[in-house]
Amino acid sequence: MEFFASDAMNGRGSGTRDEWIAATYIASHLRRWGLEPLGDEGGYVQAIAVERPELGSPPVLSVGDRRYVHGKEITVASITAPRLSGPLTRHQPGAVVPRGAVLLLPELTREMGEALAAAALVLARQNGCGPIRGQPGALPRVSPRTVGVRPAAARPACVALDGATYTAMENVAAGATVTLEGDVKNVTRSTTWNAVGRITGSDRQHAQEVILLSAHLDHLAPRPNAAAGADNIFNGADDDASGAVAVMELADAIARGPRPKRTIVFAWFGSEEAGGTGSRFFADKPVVPLERIIANLQFEMIGRPDAKVPPHTLWLTGYERSTLGPELARRGAKLVQDPHPEQSFFTRSDNIQFARRGVVAHTVSSFGLHKEYHTPADETRFIDFSHMTDAIRSMLAPIRWLADSTFKPEWLPGKKP
Ligand SMILES: [Zn+2]
Known part of the structure; x- marks a missing residue:
């Protein structure tokens, strides 16, 4: 987190070189942990060309x-x-x-x-x-x-x-x-980056089934018209260095243990803050067929506790929509219903790209609507590492269980988005 949320990373603006460096940093770890690369040219990083027409x-x-x-x-x-x-x-x-x-x-x-x-x-x-x-x-x-x-x-x-x-x-x-x-005046062309790796399941039959664990790399670039001398680096420690680190820790921990029966794909998406471009590309051109993804968990803003739920607890967007959250909770995950339904968080992160295409996909979070959200003050000094560590640790065994089981989560009747 010190790396992602450092001033050196300049806020990891969507589709910037800083985002690319964040993806490359993750890639270097995945190589060490022995994950299989799913990016471009035998690496872990996917470069995604983006076009935006400008009206005249x-x-x-x-x-x-x-x-x-x-x-x-x-x-x-x-x-x-x-x-x-x-x-x-x-x-x-x-x-x-x-x-x-x-x-x-x-x-x-x-x-x-x-x-x-x-x-x-x-x-x-x-x-x-x-x-x-x-x-x-x-x-x-x-x-x-x-x-x-x-x-x-x-x-x-x-x-x-x-x-x-x-x-x-x-x-x-x-x-x-x-x-x-x-009228189109001009088309701006840019690039955004994802990092993607895989642990292939050990069981020949169940290795066809995939669990997707994800977070987003990017935050916000410096604002062009900031006052002189003001802090203009949007460090994004909670949003979403915390989730990116959590998925890295899960990848490291799972890679150390016995190989799970099912396959796990780990993905870090670019340009979430610019409308989910990285995850939309991933869902449109998936590295494994989408119908084989049995569950997606996106990790978003888990670095600070939410006073609306018990200590060291995470909540799941759309908990009441599928059988996934309750089953993980039954297996020991400190995971409860989203206490902010009025915020529509279920539709506000990368999971929605997959949910709209039928995949049982949710976001894990503990965002308590803190005032540092999307400001230069979303810094590492506000992160509660004991909350974050405990909460994520509680997810490890249930995710491992899911990866070894034959349980297939389903949307509840009428709850599929
Ligand atoms: Zn976010």
């Missing part, structure tokens, strides 16, 4: 000969590609969303975002897309995409319509083609 003019929503402009009648809250198009569909709660539809609905909630992932675009009324980032009227930023893999399942783009435009759209015939389009 406000995007326009059009249907028939009517046009509505971002910053005037409409506000684009999020946009996943420079051009999105599909048939207008009035969304009924609980109805199956056709792939590529443009949904008209009053308000998009976080929970609905999951169910609506098949849509190309959501049109909501006034503030119905939720809070909008950035300056009012500024050009929206198109989501980054990884090069060379098919487009990922993600939350749909969302456009907030003013009252009159919403009413006008309500009167458009269902099935009419609706298009949201902006």
